[in-house]
Amino acid sequence: MDILIISKYILIIAFIIIMVAALRASAYRTTSMGLLGSSVVVVAFAVALLAFGDLYNLTFYKDISLALIFFGFVGTVAFVVVMGGDK
């Protein structure tokens, strides 16, 4: 098996692990930790989708991951503004 394919699988497993860790961290008592954990989950899913699409030739996977990263950022900043970060 090619080393590039193996490293892609290892990357996907590592990103699944950090998604679980971020879900655990988002259960912390403040709202900011929930925000942080959800943003990490979204970005980890987007990068795992990049690797997955590369392996299995999915259609539109680059567009989906770009949308996830960009709109995840927009949503995070919007939520911070609602929380009172722009006072």
Add this chain to the structure above:
Amino acid sequence: MIIVEYIQSIFLLIAAFLAIVAAVGLVSLSENMKNVVYARIHIIGIFDVACILAMIGLGQFLLAGIYFIIAPFTAHAIANGFYKSEDFENNSSLNVVSDEVDDSNPFIHHKSKIQDLENNDFSEKLKTDDRFSISTLDIIEEE
């Protein structure tokens, strides 16, 4: 081409290693630690670098550049929002109690009212008031 694949796989493996290190650090921090939210935001910075390396390794250079610009904005925005709204340890302006007191509540009074009452000297008033009289009863032990 084989060299490029090796470089790509090295990037991906470094990204996977950094992601696992960030996951362990994210979970293992104690919740009772001081400023734990800022520490976790710092750990997420490691994960952001892992993401950028993974994107470079997967050949998505433009996406890596976009995320390289976006990631510090996200971390700073979350830290700023936490400080302005929820950080009761460091932000002293969140600990200020409002001076508004409900007058209909018989048990809660404004601080200035209580201080005025304490500063009043009631001894002179008691002397001049006829309703109060002091009587002393002399007791002789022999009787």
